[in-house]
Amino acid sequence: MGENKQGLGQEIVTLLKTNIRDYMMYIALVVIMTFFAIKTGGGFLGARNIANLINQAGYVAVMAIGMTIILIIVHIDLSVGYVAGFCGAIAAILMTKYNVNEWVAIVVVLCIGLLIGLYQGLLVTRVGVPAFVTTLAGMFIFRGLLNLTLQETGTIIIPNEGFNALSNGFIPDFTDGDIHMLTLIIGIVLAVLMAFSEIKTRRNKLKYNFEVLSTPLFIVKLIAVSAIIMVIIWTLASYQGLPWTAVIVGVVLFVYNYMLNKTKLGRAIYGIGGNAQAAELSGINVKKVTLFAFCSVSVMAALGGVLYASRLQSATPTAGLGFEMDAIASSYIGGVAVSGGIGRVTNTIIGALVIMSLTNGMNLMGVDISYQYIVKGIIFIIAVAFDVRTRKK
Amino acid sequence: MSDYILEMKGIVKEFPGVKALDNVNFKVKRGEIHCLVGENGAGKSTLMKVLSGVYPHGTYSGDIIYNGEVQNFKRIADSEEKGIVIIYQELALIPELSLYENIYFGHEIVKGKAIDWNETIVKGAEMLQKVGLKADPSMKVKDLGVGNQQLVEIAKALSKDVKLLILDEPTASLNEDDSQNLLNLMRELKAQGVTCIMISHKLREITAIADTITVLRDGSTVCSMAADEYYGEAEIIKHMVGREMNDIYPKREKKEFGAKALELKNWTVYDPSLGREILHNVNINVRKGEIVGLQGLMGAGRTELALSIFGNTPNYKITSGGLFMNGEEVHFKHPKEAIDKGLAYVSEDRKGNGLILMQDIRYNTTIANLQALVNGLAINENEEINVANRYKDSINIKAPSIEQKVGNLSGGNQQKVQIAKWMFAEPKVLILDEPTRGIDVGAKFEIYSLMNKLVAEGMSIIMISSELPEVLGMSDRLYVMSEGTITGELSIEEATEEKVMAMAIKS
Numbered sequence: 001m002g003e004n005k006q007g008l009g010q011e012i013v014t015l016l017k018t019n020i021r022d023y024m025m026y027i028a029l030v031v032i033m034t035f036f037a038i039k040t041g042g043g044f045l046g047a048r049n050i051a052n053l054i055n056q057a058g059y060v061a062v063m064a065i066g067m068t069i070i071l072i073i074v075h076i077d078l079s080v081g082y083v084a085g086f087c088g089a090i091a092a093i094l095m096t097k098y099n100v101n102e103w104v105a106i107v108v109v110l111c112i113g114l115l116i117g118l119y120q121g122l123l124v125t126r127v128g129v130p131a132f133v134t135t136l137a138g139m140f141i142f143r144g145l146l147n148l149t150l151q152e153t154g155t156i157i158i159p160n161e162g163f164n165a166l167s168n169g170f171i172p173d174f175t176d177g178d179i180h181m182l183t184l185i186i187g188i189v190l191a192v193l194m195a196f197s198e199i200k201t202r203r204n205k206l207k208y209n210f211e212v213l214s215t216p217l218f219i220v221k222l223i224a225v226s227a228i229i230m231v232i233i234w235t236l237a238s239y240q241g242l243p244w245t246a247v248i249v250g251v252v253l254f255v256y257n258y259m260l261n262k263t264k265l266g267r268a269i270y271g272i273g274g275n276a277q278a279a280e281l282s283g284i285n286v287k288k289v290t291l292f293a294f295c296s297v298s299v300m301a302a303l304g305g306v307l308y309a310s311r312l313q314s315a316t317p318t319a320g321l322g323f324e325m326d327a328i329a330s331s332y333i334g335g336v337a338v339s340g341g342i343g344r345v346t347n348t349i350i351g352a353l354v355i356m357s358l359t360n361g362m363n364l365m366g367v368d369i370s371y372q373y374i375v376k377g378i379i380f381i382i383a384v385a386f387d388v389r390t391r392k393k
Numbered sequence: 394m395s396d397y398i399l400e401m402k403g404i405v406k407e408f409p410g411v412k413a414l415d416n417v418n419f420k421v422k423r424g425e426i427h428c429l430v431g432e433n434g435a436g437k438s439t440l441m442k443v444l445s446g447v448y449p450h451g452t453y454s455g456d457i458i459y460n461g462e463v464q465n466f467k468r469i470a471d472s473e474e475k476g477i478v479i480i481y482q483e484l485a486l487i488p489e490l491s492l493y494e495n496i497y498f499g500h501e502i503v504k505g506k507a508i509d510w511n512e513t514i515v516k517g518a519e520m521l522q523k524v525g526l527k528a529d530p531s532m533k534v535k536d537l538g539v540g541n542q543q544l545v546e547i548a549k550a551l552s553k554d555v556k557l558l559i560l561d562e563p564t565a566s567l568n569e570d571d572s573q574n575l576l577n578l579m580r581e582l583k584a585q586g587v588t589c590i591m592i593s594h595k596l597r598e599i600t601a602i603a604d605t606i607t608v609l610r611d612g613s614t615v616c617s618m619a620a621d622e623y624y625g626e627a628e629i630i631k632h633m634v635g636r637e638m639n640d641i642y643p644k645r646e647k648k649e650f651g652a653k654a655l656e657l658k659n660w661t662v663y664d665p666s667l668g669r670e671i672l673h674n675v676n677i678n679v680r681k682g683e684i685v686g687l688q689g690l691m692g693a694g695r696t697e698l699a700l701s702i703f704g705n706t707p708n709y710k711i712t713s714g715g716l717f718m719n720g721e722e723v724h725f726k727h728p729k730e731a732i733d734k735g736l737a738y739v740s741e742d743r744k745g746n747g748l749i750l751m752q753d754i755r756y757n758t759t760i761a762n763l764q765a766l767v768n769g770l771a772i773n774e775n776e777e778i779n780v781a782n783r784y785k786d787s788i789n790i791k792a793p794s795i796e797q798k799v800g801n802l803s804g805g806n807q808q809k810v811q812i813a814k815w816m817f818a819e820p821k822v823l824i825l826d827e828p829t830r831g832i833d834v835g836a837k838f839e840i841y842s843l844m845n846k847l848v849a850e851g852m853s854i855i856m857i858s859s860e861l862p863e864v865l866g867m868s869d870r871l872y873v874m875s876e877g878t879i880t881g882e883l884s885i886e887e888a889t890e891e892k893v894m895a896m897a898i899k900s
Contacts, residue, residue, distance in 0.1 A: 208778050210796055262771040264763045271760055274749035281703070281738065281746055282761040282814070283729040341751050 011214055021335060021390045025347065028333075028383070029354050036361030044361055047239035050232070055167050057356035058245035059084070059307040061349055062252050063323060064330035066300025068348045069256070069293045071331050072273040074340035075124065075131035077297045078324050079138030083116055084305030085320025086142045089149040091306055092156040092315035095163065102163040106306055113302025114295055116142075121294030125287040131294075139324075147317050155316040158309060166248065167311035170241040180241030187233025191226040198222060245307065249349070252300070256345045265289065273341035329380040330355050337391060338384060354379070397458075398423040398557060398588050399444075404455035406439055406448060413439045414453070415612040421557070421605075426579060426589045428599045431609035432633055432861070437592045440609070441559050445479045446472045459557075476556030480546045482565055488535035493517030495534050496549045520548040524578055540571025547578065558582065559590045564598060565692050576602050594690050596626040596898055608632040627891065634861055634890040641838060642866030645845045650869070651681030652719070654853040655702075655736070655822045659714035662701045666708065671697050672877045674714070679822060679853045684844060686868030687857045690897050694877040695857045696741055699824045703738045704731040718822070732761060737820035739811050741827035741857070743804075747811045750800030754792060755781040757799050757810050762818040784813035788843055805836025812843065823847065826857045841867060861890050875899050 016023065036044040043049060063080050070077050087109045094105040116138075123134045150156065158164060175181045198221075205212045213221065236242055260266035268289045271279035280286045304323065309315045334351025336343030355376060362372045399421040406414040414436045421427045429437050443453050446466030457464045459475060466472045469479075486495050496517045501508045517530045526544045534542060543563055550558055560579075564572040576598060579589055593599055599606060606629065608615040615632045656678035664671045672694050679685040689695050701709040702716060704725030715722050718734055725731040728738075740746035748757050758781045759766060766777050781795040790809045792802055799810055808828065815823060825844070829837045844867065848854055858864050864871055865888055873881045873896035881896040 204775065208782070210794060258771075262774075264767060264772065267756070267760060267763055267772070270752065270756075271749050274751045275745075277746050278740075278749055279760075281705070281728050281740060283727075283732040283818075284760075285727060285729060341749070 008214065008216060011217060015213075015217075021387060022347065024386060025333065025335060025350050025354070025383075028379075029350060029357065032354060032357050032361065036357065036364065040361070040364045044364060045235075047235045049360070049364070050235050051170075051239055051243055053353075053356060053360050054243050054249075055245045055311060056360055057352055058167055058243075058249050059304040059311065060323070060326045060330060060356055061249045061352040062300050062307065063297075063304040063327040064334070064348045064352045065252055065256050065345050066297035067324075067327040068331045068334070068336055068343050068345050069260075069269060070131075070297045071328070071336045072269055072340055072343045073290060073293055074273055074276075075290065075293065076328070077120070077131065077135045077138075077294070077301075079116075079120065079135040079142055080297060080301040080304070080327055081320040081323035081325075082139055082142035082146055083113065083298055083301040083320070084308060084323050085318075086146040086149065087113055087302040087305035088309035088319050089146055089156070089305075089315040089317075091163075092158050092309055093149060093153075095158060095160050096156055097153075102160040105163075109306060110299055110302050113299040113305075116302075117295030117298030118291070120298065121291040124294060125290050143320070146320065150315065150317050155314055157314045163306075164310050164313045165244055167243075167245050167307050168313070169244050171244060171247065173241055178238070180237040180239075183233060183237040183241040186242060187230060187237070190233075191229045194229070195222055195226060198225075248303075248307070252303070253345060253349060260345060265292070269293065270341060273337075273343075275341075325376075326352075326355050326359075329376065332387070333380065333383040335387065338388060396422055398460060400456075400458040401440070401444065402456045402458065404440065404443055404453055404457075406436075406443055406453040413612055414443070417455075417609065417612070417614050419607060419614060420617070421588060421590060424583060424586055424588055425604035426583055426591065426602055427605045427607065428603040429590060429592045429607050429609065430594070430596075430599060430629060430633060431615075432859070435609040435633075436612040437609055438561060439612075441479055441561065441590070441592065444472065445469055445477060445559070473553055476554055477559070478550040478553055478555045478557070479559040480543075480550060480561065480563065482562045484539075484542055484546055486534045486542055486545060486549075489533060491531045491533055492521065492528060492537075492545055492548075493530040495545060496520055496552050498549070500553060516552065517548075520552050521545075523551055524548045525574070525581075538571070540567045540574065543567065543571070543575060544578070547582075555587060557588045557590070559592075561592045562594065562692075563591065564593065564595060572598065594898055596629055599629070600626060610634075626895075630891050630894045634894060641841075642863075643838065643842045643845055645849065647849075648682070648869060650683045651851070653678045653717070654681050654719060655679050655855075656717040656720075657702065657714065658717070660698070660701070660711070660716070661713045662697065663710040663712050664697070664708065665710055670712070670877070671709075672701065675877075675879055677855075677872050677879065677882075679855050681821075681853055682848050682851055683869050684848055684854045684856055684867055686864035686871035687855055687874060688859070688861065688864045688871055688893055688897060689874035690859060693874040693897065695874055696826055697877075698874070699738055699826055699855070699857060702731070703736060703824070704728045732818055732820075735819070735821035736824070737761070737815035737818055737822070738824045739808075739815055739826060739828060741830060743807050743811050748799050748807060751798060753798055754785060754790065754795040754802075754810055758784055758795070758813050758817055761814050765817075780817060781813075784817060788813055788816075789839060803832075803836075805832035805839075808832055808836070808840065812840070816847070820852065822853045822855065824855045824857070827859070828856065829858075829860070829863060837863075861893060864893070865890065873897050 033045065063084065067077060067080065090112060091105045091109045094100040094108060095102055120134050120138055123129045124131050171182060173180050173182045202212050202218060260269065268279065268284045271282065271284055272286050272289055276286050308319055330351035331343065331348050332338070332351070333354050334348035336348070358376055358379065359372065362375065397420050401417065401419040404414050404417040417436065417440055419440065431437050442448050444457060446469050449467045450465035459477070464475065487498065490498065493514050497513050502512045502516065503509060514530055521528060521530060524544045524547050526541055526548065528537065528541065534545060537545065563575055567575065579602060582589060604620050605617060607617040608629065610633060657675055660672060660675040661670065662672040675698060687695050697709065701711060704727050717723070723734055744750060749760070755777060759777050763772060766773050778795065785792070785795055788809050790806050790813065792806060799807060802810065828840055844854055856864065856867060869885055871883050871885070871888055872879050873893055875897055880899045883892065
């Protein structure tokens with residue numbers, strides 16, 4: 001144990017073998033991005049499009065994070081799409097018809113998401129209706145409510161600048177130069193923090209004699225990850241800076257990642273996914289945790305709805321169509337086990353990037369929407385089939 | 394043709410690490426009722442699974458000679474084709490289908506390509522008549538009682554033109570009347586020329602009906618006796634348990650018992666999913682520093698008793714009686730509350746109810762008492778690692794590190810992880826349900842030593858076990874259960890295997 005004593009080549013082979021599932025996801029992302037970069041003559045990886053991609057991926061990312069929790073405990077939520085659409089519409093109505101302040105409107109909408117989660121979660125945990133059925137009914141109900149909300153007005157244009165900035169704006173800067181300084185500073189701080197936390201974790205593991213990467217590989221990994229962060233940050237900084245969406249997704253990701261990995265609640269979620277009966281007999285209140293998961297996914301759906309409405313600067317009756325597919329696909333591509341109990345929100349973000357790169361890239365290439373669905377479906381099923389096969393070993 | 398319809402010769406069946414059947418010889422005469430008896434784990438069910446083709450030819454060694462020919466059954470369909478039908482304890486009927494649909498399920502009567510429903514109904518009614526069940530063939534199976542469902546299973550077997558009928562504990566879940574009915578039916582079938590093999594624990598029934606009795610013990614045939622050769626139940630019991638008591642139980646130096654740590658008074662429990670009372674007026678107690686054994690055969694209600702104490706309320710409804718811990722009455726609505734009051738339950742089904750197999754040793758060790766490791770919001774991981782390492786070392790869990798997935802450990806080490814988990818929860822009363830099932834002798838000894846150490850430190854242990862030697866070797870006092878009732882309490886000095894077995898099969 002301790003530091004890996006194998007030869008470097010041998011270590012890389014072992015690493016590839018044991019982590020093939022995770023690496024495949026990154027390889028797929030790189031392949032997809034390279035493909036689009038070539039097909040669009042570099043336009044796909046241009047600063048402008050990267051910022052665009054982040055803004056477009058935001059709503060899917062937060063919804064996929066919520067979905068990940070639900071899928072880990074072996075439930076599902078099909079209603080997130082129309083819950084998002086409905087919540088976006090409510091926000092628009094509040095701001096335009098009732099002149100409610102945009103921040104108040106957002107809080108109200110998140111609370112509505114919470115209520116929706118309570119309703120569906122109680123049906124699942126107290127009444128015993130399977131999640132699939134509960135949320136399928138939710139799909140009908142919230143689609144109807146979305147249409148009803150926008151019946152009189154049709155599509156509502158949202159005039160509030162602050163609201164629209166969430167998915168279109170960039171963080172401010174304190175200088176007027178070509179390079180966005182604040183973005184650059186945030187990037188550097190992130191890279192340094194990441195490096196410190198990695199080093200600290202590794203030291204701790206060594207202290208307890210756990211297996212860790214050998215020093216050369218560890219250094220390569222640190223440099224590679226820092227380099228990727230800095231390239232992205234530099235690209236963004238040379239354009240208009242860090243999008244607000246990235247900040248929101250980053251905060252949500254941090255909170256969920258902390259919750260899953262560091263708290264009792266996180267342990268309970270993995271326990272329930274692994275073996276609900278054993279978890280119950282270990283003193284975990286399975287019903288309460290399940291209820292929490294439903295509340296969390298609906299609040300994330302509401303947040304997704306806000307981000308989407310902000311992106312379009314309007315609320316439309318078609319908002320929400322197929323969002324649940326993107327959210328579920330992102331989670332599974334990101335490595336949530338179909339049988340539950342396994343999954344990380346950090347990987348789900350990669351899954352969301354895969355899905356949204358496909359959307360964004362194919363849009364740039366002018367691929368018809370019908371083909372887009374088919375391509376996404378095929379990538380999704382390949383990812384899950386690969387997952388199931390590799391886990392069997 | 395030979396006098397024997399079936400001869401199984403030198404059957405050896407091995408599972409990884411266990412020899413379930415070791416050179417078993419088993420002969421059944423044509424047209425007799427042959428009872429197969431033995432303790433849990435003696436190999437009865439395994440033997441029948443070899444016979445019916447559940448374990449296909451090639452996975453065991455030895456010969457099955459049926460009607461004078463060596464048979465190589467690859468699957469159940471092969472043995473059924475020859476007229477061998479097995480009815481399991483867990484009935485294989487489909488509750489939502491009608492009686493006639495169930496009877497011909499899997500071997501439907503067809504005319505051309507389509508099922509001939511008229512013929513099915515007529516034939517189904519005929520089969521029901523044969524087993525003496527007066528019921529409308531078109532009613533649903535779920536609307537019948539368990540006893541009558543058993544009859545439907547037999548009707549189904551008859552519809553397959555059965556020559557050799559195997560019944561695995563057919564009366565285990567039946568009441569007295571239904572049991573008598575079933576035994577009478579078996580006598581009628583015998584008169585019609587059907588040979589029956591019955592696996593059973595109920596000696597009274599066996600002595601009443603058997604033409605021949607074969608006793609299995611630890612995967613070997615002990616003896617086979619014709620009805621006129623044996624002298625009664627006592628002799629069968631002796632053959633069932635008659636093994637040398639080895640010195641595999643570590644002795645405890647001093648025994649000091651304190652006040653009652655846990656006491657159950659008139660504990661009566663109703664199971665809503667079964668729709669019947671499963672525990673009747675149970676009175677037991679365990680004192681500080683004491684190991685109390687809870688013996689009984691499978692299905693006696695021991696696990697149900699443990700789970701109902703442990704606050705598993707959705708599955709069990711306590712209709713009367715009270716639970717007292719240290720003299721104070723407690724009501725647990727959730728296992729969490731039981732754990733908080735110092736109760737712990739090590740499940741008999743460590744894979745299904747005990748451990749989270751896809752997680753590592755560290756996760757499983759601390760999951761029942763994470764509260765002790767929480768610092769503000771976050772779990773103190775360094776402290777957690779220390780805890781997991783401490784238990785890994787102190788109870789000798791053999792694994793490269795605490796990051797090892799529990800699913801990859803051996804049965805004995807999995808069991809130790811389960812025990813570590815509950816030791817970390819620091820209970821006052823520990824319920825161990827079949828603590829040594831499926832683990833090797835060395836690991837057993839370590840677990841026994843650990844139990845002694847825990848009670849010496851003042852813990853109380855209730856040990857549920859169907860292994861007689863273990864109960865007698867470890868307990869200070871023991872209760873025997875049968876069919877949801879405590880049928881006896883014995884001090885360790887007065888307990889003998891024969892006495893306990895007699896209580897365990899009392900109905």
